[in-house]
Amino acid sequence: MAKTQWQKDPNHGFIWNCIDHLATWCDGREKHAVNRKTYLRLCILGIFGAHQFYAKRPILGVLYLATCWSGFSIAMTLVDAIIAVPMKPDENGLILL
16 A cells, blocks of 8 residues: 655645644555454453554554543444444454454
């Protein structure tokens, strides 16, 4: 997958450039194959970000861990599980996240 360098637009402000960078970041990131059953089992510990560390997303894992006292990590873990459940695994039981 070819990575493209994000370019800051001088005609827009700081907030708009940040939003644009975050919107295009997902397109260029590398997807990792994870075992679907293990990922969904780790969603039980999702309040602590265990499934994010397993999926090789340490920044999100730390974010979930830092916000485990609030409902943010619980809500986002439900979203992650809802995204992973309908994905069809390959012959080895792996899904791309």
